[in-house]
Amino acid sequence: MSDGLEKVISIIIPVYQARDTLKKCVLSCLSQKNIDPDEIEVILVDDGSTDGSSELCDELAGSDERGRIKVIHTPNGGVSRARNTGIMQATGRFIAFVDSDDYVTNSILGNMIKFADECTLLVDETESYLGNQKISGFSYIENSVLNSNTHVWGKIFDRKALLEGNILFQEGLSIGEDLLFLMDFAAFIGRKRSIRCVALEDYVYTENENSAMNSAFKKSYLDQISCWRQAEDKLLEIREYVSAYAFVSVAVSQIMTALLVAGKVATQTGERDNDLDEKAVSMVKDQIKHALKVRGAFAGLSLGYKIKVLIFRINPDLYLRLYARHKKS
Numbered sequence: 001m002s003d004g005l006e007k008v009i010s011i012i013i014p015v016y017q018a019r020d021t022l023k024k025c026v027l028s029c030l031s032q033k034n035i036d037p038d039e040i041e042v043i044l045v046d047d048g049s050t051d052g053s054s055e056l057c058d059e060l061a062g063s064d065e066r067g068r069i070k071v072i073h074t075p076n077g078g079v080s081r082a083r084n085t086g087i088m089q090a091t092g093r094f095i096a097f098v099d100s101d102d103y104v105t106n107s108i109l110g111n112m113i114k115f116a117d118e119c120t121l122l123v124d125e126t127e128s129y130l131g132n133q134k135i136s137g138f139s140y141i142e143n144s145v146l147n148s149n150t151h152v153w154g155k156i157f158d159r160k161a162l163l164e165g166n167i168l169f170q171e172g173l174s175i176g177e178d179l180l181f182l183m184d185f186a187a188f189i190g191r192k193r194s195i196r197c198v199a200l201e202d203y204v205y206t207e208n209e210n211s212a213m214n215s216a217f218k219k220s221y222l223d224q225i226s227c228w229r230q231a232e233d234k235l236l237e238i239r240e241y242v243s244a245y246a247f248v249s250v251a252v253s254q255i256m257t258a259l260l261v262a263g264k265v266a267t268q269t270g271e272r273d274n275d276l277d278e279k280a281v282s283m284v285k286d287q288i289k290h291a292l293k294v295r296g297a298f299a300g301l302s303l304g305y306k307i308k309v310l311i312f313r314i315n316p317d318l319y320l321r322l323y324a325r326h327k328k329s
Contacts, residue, residue: 008039009109009156011096012086014079015057016047018100021206026060028103030068034110042069043086048076053100080169080177087162094123094156101206102153108202112156115196121158121189124149125200134196137189138241144197145186146249150179154203157185164188174220176227183234191241217268219276224261225283228254229290244296251297258287259308266320267327281316288313 011029015022022044029042044057054073061069072085083097094116098104112123120134128149129140161167165188169177189195232250235242262284265277288309291297298306312319 007041007092008035008113009041009094009096010086010090010092010159011040011042011098012045012083012090013042013098013100014045014047014082014086015053015100016049016076016079016082017051017053018049019052019056021101021103022053022056023060025098025100025103026069028106029098030064031106032109033106035113037068038066040068040109041090041092043089044069044071045082045086046071046073047078047082048074078171078174080171080173084168084171087159087168090159092159095159095162096156097152098203099153099205103204103206105202105204108154108200109156111200111202112198115198116156119192119194120196121161121192121194122155122185123196123198124155125198125202126154127199129197130199131197134193136191136193137186137195138191138238140186140189140195140197141183141235141238142242142246142249145179145182146246146253150176150182152178152181153205154200161185161188173223173227175223176230179227180230180234183231187234187238190238217264217276217280221261221264222280222283224257225254225287228257229287247294248296248300251291251294252300254287254291255297255301255309256305258284258291259305259312262312262316262320263323263327266324281320284312285316 013025013029018025026042026044030037030040032040044061046054046057057071057073061071070089072089074082074085087095094113096109108125112125115123122140124144126144126149128147129135129144135143162185165185167181167185167188169181173180186195228250232247232254235246235250261280265280298309301309308319311322
């Protein structure tokens with residue numbers, strides 16, 4: 001490397017209550033082939049863990065003879081703050097994000113690095129959009145991010161571009177922070193053809209039963225609605241560079257995620273917060289009404305979702321009862 005200090009890859013792993021999965025995750029990141037082991041650094045951002053993960057972070061750092069693991073202990077502030085902390089501490093040309101309950105194959109970094117020349121700002125292993133040529137940030141938003149590629153794992157981001165564009169995760173958001181981060185970064189790239197999408201499957205995502213997406217209904221779940229409204233606002237800022245269908249894609253996602261929130265209200269267990277339920281249902285109504293104003297949004301839904309929309313708009317209470325009964329059957 002040019003200055004003797006910069007690594008090739010900085011891997012940022014937010015750690016919160018991950019005692020059972022963290023070691024496997026970290027070792028998978030360090031056990032890479034086709035890349036110099038000393039060109040990797042792993043940044044563990046302990047987000048106020050109380051289950052022993054904090055101590056495990058220190059143990060893992062102490063056991064790596066090459067000194068490639070950096071540990072940062074912080075008060076609990078959420079995954080976005082933890083990732084932002086990692087970005088500020090990273091030294092690699094590229095940054096990768098790995099969740100502490102997932103792991104990677106030993107070829108992920110080598111496979112992605114070989115697609116990155118000096119002008120590459122993002123390499124994404126995804127099947128949402130494939131091509132032999134690099135694409136622009138605007139094209140990436142329309143054809144990949146809005147085509148169900150809304151997560152930051154399985155990608156490497158140019159660190160200097162992140163810093164230059166002041167691209168950070170939105171703190172305080174529990175769901176959808178990845179989506180907005182990707183849109184911000186791609187919009188910053190703009191017309192530059194500096195994104196490579198490759199068909200690889202080196203990131204192993206582990207379904208977490210305790211994750212935000214599977215927890216009982218709570219106020220933070222409303223972020224699923226607000227993040228897609230923010231995504232629309234970001235798209236409006238670059239509307240001259242994307243097609244009308246991009247707005248249809250956002251509207252369809254707004255409807256589908258709104259109904260997902262409604263489903264959580266219907267199937268929640270334990271003591272209910274009636275005021276929160278009413279707020280959630282009202283937000284779902286508003287989101288669907290708003291999204292349907294986009295020409296082509298209803299047509300873009302599958303038949304099943306079209307039926308759900310019609311029932312919910314006619315009688316939200318009936319929809320919730322029918323949904324709850326269906327899930328229990």
